[in-house]
Every structure is written in structure tokens, then in C-alpha cells.
Amino acid sequence: MRxxxxxxxxxxxxxxxxFAWTLNDxxxxxxxxILIVGLLAVSVALLTGVAGLPTLGQTAPYLIxxxxxxxxxxxxxxxxxxxxxxxxxxxALFALLTAPLVVYARGTVVLMITLALGxxxxxxxxxWKSVTHGTDGMLALGRVVPLPGLAALDTDGAVYxxxxxxxxxxxxxxxxxxxxxxxxxxxATRDDARRMRASxxxxxxxxxxxxxxxxxxAGVAGALxxxxxxxxxxxxxxxxxAALILLAVVIGGATSMIGAxxxxxxxxxxxxxxxxxxxxxxxxxxxxxxxxYLLPNGLLGDRAALLRLRTRRPAAPPSxxxxxxxxxxxxxxxxx
Amino acid sequence: MILRVExxxxxxxxxAALDGVGLELAPGERRALIGPNGAGKTTLLNLVAGAxxxxxxxxxxxxxxxxxxxxxxxxRLGIGRTHQHPAVWPTLSxxxxxxxxxxxxxxxxxxxxxxxxxxxxxxxLAGVPAGALSHGRRRxxxxxxxxxxxxxxxxxxxxxxGLAPPEVELLAGLLAELPDGVAVLLVEHHLDLVYxxxxxxxxxxxxRHVHTGTVAExxxxxxxxxxxxxxxx
Numbered sequence: 001m002r003x004x005x006x007x008x009x010x011x012x013x014x015x016x017x018x019f020a021w022t023l024n025d026x027x028x029x030x031x032x033x034i035l036i037v038g039l040l041a042v043s044v045a046l047l048t049g050v051a052g053l054p055t056l057g058q059t060a061p062y063l064i065x066x067x068x069x070x071x072x073x074x075x076x077x078x079x080x081x082x083x084x085x086x087x088x089x090x091x092a093l094f095a096l097l098t099a100p101l102v103v104y105a106r107g108t109v110v111l112m113i114t115l116a117l118g119x120x121x122x123x124x125x126x127x128w129k130s131v132t133h134g135t136d137g138m139l140a141l142g143r144v145v146p147l148p149g150l151a152a153l154d155t156d157g158a159v160y161x162x163x164x165x166x167x168x169x170x171x172x173x174x175x176x177x178x179x180x181x182x183x184x185x186x187x188a189t190r191d192d193a194r195r196m197r198a199s200x201x202x203x204x205x206x207x208x209x210x211x212x213x214x215x216x217x218a219g220v221a222g223a224l225x226x227x228x229x230x231x232x233x234x235x236x237x238x239x240x241x242a243a244l245i246l247l248a249v250v251i252g253g254a255t256s257m258i259g260a261x262x263x264x265x266x267x268x269x270x271x272x273x274x275x276x277x278x279x280x281x282x283x284x285x286x287x288x289x290x291x292x293y294l295l296p297n298g299l300l301g302d303r304a305a306l307l308r309l310r311t312r313r314p315a316a317p318p319s320x321x322x323x324x325x326x327x328x329x330x331x332x333x334x335x336x
Numbered sequence: 337m338i339l340r341v342e343x344x345x346x347x348x349x350x351x352a353a354l355d356g357v358g359l360e361l362a363p364g365e366r367r368a369l370i371g372p373n374g375a376g377k378t379t380l381l382n383l384v385a386g387a388x389x390x391x392x393x394x395x396x397x398x399x400x401x402x403x404x405x406x407x408x409x410x411x412r413l414g415i416g417r418t419h420q421h422p423a424v425w426p427t428l429s430x431x432x433x434x435x436x437x438x439x440x441x442x443x444x445x446x447x448x449x450x451x452x453x454x455x456x457x458x459x460x461l462a463g464v465p466a467g468a469l470s471h472g473r474r475r476x477x478x479x480x481x482x483x484x485x486x487x488x489x490x491x492x493x494x495x496x497x498g499l500a501p502p503e504v505e506l507l508a509g510l511l512a513e514l515p516d517g518v519a520v521l522l523v524e525h526h527l528d529l530v531y532x533x534x535x536x537x538x539x540x541x542x543x544r545h546v547h548t549g550t551v552a553e554x555x556x557x558x559x560x561x562x563x564x565x566x567x568x569x
Contacts, residue, residue: 181436184428184432184436188425188433191425191427192424194387194423195419195423195425197411198408198411198419198423199408199411199416199437199439200408200409200439201408202408
């Protein structure tokens with residue numbers, strides 16, 4: 001099957017590029033939004049599926065990246081690469097500062113902490129009027145010049161191509177990184193952090209690195225959002241968006257970056273194209289239930305996990321008595 | 337001494353899982369730790385590995401006081417271990433499990449990791465996800481992983497638990513081929529395996545040290561017989 005992967009990817013990419021000329025402005029803008037949601041979903045999949053940190057808080061670096069870009073636009077910085085680097089740095093810095101709250105927790109606790117971080121960021125964006133213009137939002141009108149010497153993006157087709165190029169480069173870089181030892185270290189941390197510590201690995205350091213990279217990716221997604229819609233408000237990173245992204249990741253398969261992109265496409269298309277007025281939540285709910293029942297690992301999820309499910313081999317050790325469980329809890333506390 | 341444990345204790349409320357145990361291990365020594373269920377053997381292993389914090393006593397490894405060190409730092413200093421329930425990374429291949437456990441750049445390690453897998457009897461299973469391996473194969477893999485970190489002290493927690501007799505024989509062969517310079521502390525209920533492997537045997541009962549001696553001395557010890565017969569000496 002692998003021999004068909006590269007030509008198929010090239011053909012898909014050529015098709016996506018051709019849309020800049022073959023589709024109308026509305027469709028181009030919608031595709032660009034799907035790519036942005038897809039990049040945000042990739043950052044969530046990196047944390048949830050690869051590093052084992054389920055998150056509802058990636059909207060925080062997303063918003064911070066978007067506001068950073070809007071502020072740069074206000075200061076007449078129209079160079080795309082500067083906007084992207086600024087947004088990535090802001091998202092990464094936010095992640096670095098909040099990492100101690102996130103990387104030492106596990107499971108539902110991470111979900112709650114990241115949800116709180118996302119909601120706090122939305123609240124700050126709504127109230128810090130001198131910087132963010134509050135709930136009115138910020139206009140960021142200006143034509144982006146992707147790189148010095150290139151033409152400004154003056155059509156929706158050009159903005160779509162710019163978004164496609166940025167998302168393609170970043171997702172490819174991430175896929176390559178995940179195929180390297182760094183990816184194996186993260187997956188091993190997700191599988192069994194205790195075993196990682198027993199092998200001498202700095203687990204918190206690895207998780208912090210993943211969290212910072214995911215923050216930078218979300219920040220870039222925020223910058224692209226500002227480029228596409230020339231506007232940002234707290235609602236662009238509210239709980240609805242966070243839940244939608246997690247839904248996209250679950251549907252696509254949390255362990256697959258491509259799955260996250262596909263999931264984002266499905267979710268946004270269902271919400272904005274397929275659903276009639278007011279029926280989007282119902283359709284999304286049905287899609288979610290169908291996926292959870294029929295594809296517990298998502299469309300493109302971990303095949304090893306699927307194999308475990310099929311063979312009914314227990315992933316966890318056999319049940320133990322209360323004393324051993326109490327000892328395990330003490331071990332975990334000591335290890336932190 | 338590579339390991340010196342002094343007055344080590346671990347209590348859970350009023351229950352003392354380990355009570356003032358002392359232990360010394362020379363470099364390259366093979367020491368078995370035996371005793372009935374609840375004797376505190378695994379607790380002692382977890383305390384030495386850093387997975388548990390002691391409520392009393394000190395642990396010195398290679399001349400350093402490691403009592404308050406994290407498990408990861410102890411592992412980097414040279415304490416390797418296996419677990420009662422074999423702990424492998426199920427979604428990684430067997431080869432990647434060994435590579436990750438080795439903690440060094442992979443380019444130069446790949447051949448060495450394959451050798452380690454071959455030595456553990458897993459040469460044909462290098463590309464198989466560890467989660468798809470049988471219990472016995474996981475035990476072999478975890479031993480290869482522990483050795484990949486090139487420890488100077490290896491803690492083995494009931495490596496024969498759940499193995500069929502032919503697998504125990506295979507395990508005995510693997511233990512016999514452990515590098516000479518590695519000190520081993522083996523917790524095990526399988527006494528034939530213990531007596532065939534160990535230079536010295538330490539016996540715990542109800543969290544207390546009962547006896548340390550050679551295999552021959554341990555076989556003759558009335559305290560050991562009493563401990564296994566359920567009578568506190």
C-alpha cells in the first residue's frame with residue numbers, strides 16, 4: 001500500500017492547489033477555514049493522541065496567536081512570515097508558562113485544567129479592551145505579503161493558497177518529527193509514563209516540549225484566521241470552538257495528524273454546508289455517536305489500538321488488590 | 337558496595353510494609369530476595385528504584401545518597417528494573433521499546449538494540465508492537481529494555497510470575513547470561529530459579545529482615561523454614 005501513498009498525496013495536493021482557480025471566493029474562504037480548524041485540530045491531536053494529554057484548551061494559544069497577528073497588522077507589519085513567527089512565539093510562550101499546570105496532571109484533570117485555561121483566555125480577551133477591543137473584536141485590515149519580494153495576497157484564492165502552503169509545511173514537518181525518535185518518546189510517555197521514568201527519561205520535559213510545539217501550531221492557526229477573516233473576537237476561541245476541535249480529533253482519530261485534518265474537514269463541512277438552519281448540532285451529535293460506535297479509534301486512528309480491541313487483549317495489567325492499588329497511587333505521587 | 341540500604345522503612349498508616357531493613361550489594365553480585373506474600377520484597381525494590389519514598393532509612397547507590405532522588409535520576413545513575421506486571425510500551429515495536437529504553441541517539445544504537453533483542457530471544461519479533469506480544473515475550477522484552485540502559489544494578493521483580501515451565505527455563509538461561517559487572521537484586525517466588533541464580537539470598541518476613549546467607553545456608557536455615565511455614569521466628 002505504501003507505494004501508492006506518495007503519488008496519491010501528490011495528486012491530492014495538486015487537486016487542493018487547483019481549487020484556488022476552479023472554485024469561487026466563498027468556497028476558497030471556506031476551504032481556508034477548514035485548513036485553519038485542521039491545523040488547530042492537529043495541535044490538539046498531538047497533545048491528545050500522541051502525548052496523552054487530552055485538551056480543551058488549545059483555543060487559548062489560538063486566540064493569543066490571532067490577537068498577536070491583529071496587533072502586528074495594526075502596526076503595519078504585513079509580512080506573513082513575521083506574523084506567523086510572532087503568533088507561533090506567542091502561542092509557544094503561553095504554553096511554556098502554563099505547562100507546569102498541565103504536564104504533571106493526567107486524564108480528565110488535564111481536560112479540566114486546559115478547559116479553564118481556554119475559558120480564562122477568552123474572558124481576558126473579552127475584558128482587556130485597551131489591547132483586544134473587548135467583545136467588539138479587532139479589525140485587522142491589511143494585505144499580507146507572505147515573504148519579502150512576493151506579491152500581496154489580494155484575492156480569496158491567494159489567501160487560500162497561502163493557508164494551504166503554511167498548513168502543508170507545518171503538518172509535513174510535524175509528521176516527520178513524529179516519525180523520528182521524538183515521536184517514539186512521546187508515544188512511549190503516553191503508553192506508560194511510569195516505565196519512562198524507570199528508564200531514566202524526563203517525562204515532564206518531553207510533555208512540556210510537546211505542549212509548547214502544540215501551542216506554536218495553534219498560534220499559527222490563529223494568525224491564519226486573522227489573515228482569512230481580517231477580524232478576531234473572543235468568540236473565535238470560545239468553548240464551542242474547543243469542543244468542535246476535540247470532536248474533529250475524535251472523529252478523525254486522535255493518534256493521526258492526517259485524521260485530525262480529515263475530521264476537521266468533516267466537522268466544518270457538516271456544520272456549515274450539510275446542515276440546514278439550526279440543525280448543525282444535531283447532525284454533529286449523530287456523526288459523533290456513529291463514529292464512536294463504529295470507529296472507536298476514529299477514521300485514521302491507531303491501528304495497534306484497533307488490533308488490541310479486536311483481540312480483546314487487556315491493555316492494562318490484571319486487576320490488583322486494594323493494597324497494591326494504594327501502593328501504585330503512592331508511587332505516582334512519589335514520582336511527581 | 338554498589339548498593340547500601342540502612343534501616344529502610346515504609347509505612348502505610350499503622351501498617352509497616354517494611355521495617356528497618358538493611359542490605360548491602362557488591363558490584364556484580366547476584367542477590368535474591370525471597371519471603372512469603374506481604375513480606376515487603378516488592379516494596380523494598382520500589383524504594384530502591386525510587387518509585388516509592390521511604391518513611392525511614394537511607395539508600396546509597398554507587399557512593400551517593402539517592403534516598404530523595406526521582407526514579408528517572410536513579411535510572412540515569414545506573415539503576416535498571418523490571419516490574420511485577422511487565423511494563424512495556426504497547427504501541428511501539430519491540431525494537432523501538434529497546435531503543436527508547438536505551439536513552440541515547442538512535443543512529444548508532446539500532447544494531448546494538450537488535451543484538452539485545454536477539455539475546456533476549458526476540459530477534460524475529462523486532463517489528464511487532466509490544467502490545468501484541470504474549471506475557472512471556474513481554475517479560476523477555478522488559479529484560480532487554482532494562483539491560484539497554486546499561487545499568488550497574490538491576491532490580492528484577494518476580495520475572496518468572498505467570499510463565500509456563502519452558503518459559504521459566506528460558507528465563508533462567510537469560511539470567512545466567514547477564515553481564516558479569518551488573519549487580520542483580522532478584523525478587524522471586526520460584527525457588528529453583530532463585531537457588532540456581534543467586535550468590536546470596538536475603539529473606540524477609542512481615543517487612544523485617546530474617547536471614548542473609550549463601551544458597552546452602554538459606555536452604556538449611558530454620559528461620560527461613562519458619563517464615564515459609566507461616567510462623568514468625
